[in-house]
Amino acid sequence: MxxxxxxxxxxxxxxxxxxxxxxxxxxxxxxxxxxxxxxxxxxxxxxxxxxxxxxxxxxxxxxxxxxxxxxxxxxxxxKLSEVKPLSGAERRAIGQFLEGALDLDDVLRRSVRLLAQLTRQVAVVQYPTLTNSTVRHVEVVLLTPARLMLVLITDTGRVDQRIVDLGDVISDDSVARLRDVLNSALQGHRLAEAAAKVSELPEHAPAELRDAMTRVCTVLVESLVEHPEERLVLGGTANLTRNVADFPGSLRQVLEALEEQVVVLKLLAAARNPGAITVRIGEENEDEQMRSTSVVSIGYGSDEVLMGGMGVVGPTRMDYPGTIAAVRAVANYVGQILSGK
CATH class of the missing domain: 1.10.10.10 (Winged helix-like DNA-binding domain superfamily/Winged helix DNA-binding domain)
Incomplete structure (x- = not known):
């Protein structure tokens, strides 16, 4: 130059x-x-x-x-050659705050709250996409002699519970056999693969378990497919109202767009690789309602496995170095926690 x-x-x-x-x-x-x-x-x-x-x-x-x-x-x-580093105290605070989470929902809620506080912008985190998750364990709990609870636990920490009405009584021994068969067939498999395997289990089940297995598998399939309504956690929307002058005549449009999950998912769509930051500024945003904003997004996960995306939305008048550093740090911790590292 x-x-x-x-x-x-x-x-x-x-x-x-x-x-x-x-x-x-x-x-x-x-x-x-x-x-x-x-x-x-x-x-x-x-x-x-x-x-x-x-x-x-x-x-x-x-x-x-x-x-x-x-x-x-x-x-x-x-041309940002250096991203403003977080202090050691800030990094420790992030780690301690997130490591205190009880489960996946708590991790994501804490992440959103933390990102919103660090950046003073709107924070958004996408739930781990189930297509990239694997089955860690399937628990089968006998609630009544004719009713079961299925608990599906994935490697990303997601827990999904379903009730199965059997229409007939079942013994503790049969429940244990169901549990063993399900875990033997499904553990370690991606959810899409597990869904395919579930459909095959009833025909290979012993005659005395076939009806119960059919009912269990019918319900379990519902846990192995995507749940679009549960895909996002949003926080810090009030931060936008502190900077009304940054959105001349468009703040209401921005707030309305953020309420639409489809719009927000599109904002995170560029986050394809864990650790790779994407910054979209003003007119670069596809959605017309968001063209007075900037979006800093990143994929989180581990070992090149993308679990989901997260980021912040704010005015184009943004502290880009500080925002990028905060988004990258929180994503790194979330990826470590959900991958069990």
Whole structure:
């Protein structure tokens, strides 16, 4: 990169930093006063004129100040050589907060609350996708002589409970045999594979267990398929209302879009690999209602196995280095916890 381009990027970086911090258009004098740019005010003015001509900054009104455009934020994010590191205390606090979780639901609720607090934005976490989960254990509990409870536990910590009405009494010994058959057939298999195996179990069951096995398998299949209504946890929506000026005429649209799970799932769709950060800025968002926002998302999981996505939604005037660091750190801890590491 030519020295003039490097200098102009430093000017852009300073404008982004000041605007994110103060929410006021930034003038050349303020840049010279606040930042050690090593050049004169005249040079900074020329650089700002060049940045404006190239579409990286714009003048919101007749004042001398400039603010970053979506294109300017994109260049800034693309050239982030260093993400603001979290302090040791912050990392320990994240670990302690998440490790105190009781189950999968608690992990995800805590993750959303933590992300919203760290970034002061809206946080969203996707439940682990069942297609990437494997069966850890199937428990069969006798509730009454003719009623069972099935408990499906996956490797991602998901627990699904179902009631099975047998229509006839069953002995403790038969319940134990059902449990053994189910676990022998299903443990360690991906849920899609397990669903296929479940359908074959009744025809191979002993005659005295066939009716009970058929009823159990019919119910168990329901636990082995996706549950779209349970896919997301959202938190920190009130954070958007603190920055109403960042959403001129569009805050209501953003809030309405966040209520639609389909829209939010699309925001996380770019998170394909664990640990890979994706930043979508303003007009880069496909949904028209979200084009006044930026979305920082990441996939969480382990060993290249994607469990789900998480991220934050906020105004384009966002602390990108700090937000990226927080999203990456929380995703890393969630992946470790759910993979049992």
């Amino acid at each position: 030519a020295s003039a381009d490097e200098r102009r990027f430093e000017v852009l970086r300073a404008i982004v930093a000041d605007y994110v911090s103060n929410h006021e258009p930034v003038g050349s004098k303020a840049l010279v006063d606040r930042h050690n740019l090593g050049v004169s005010s005249a040079t900074v003015r020329n650089d700002m004129a060049a940045l404006e001509e190239d579409g990286y900054i714009t003048q919101p009104h007749t004042s001398a100040g400039r603010i970053p455009t979506d294109k300017g934020y994109r260049l800034f994010v693309d």
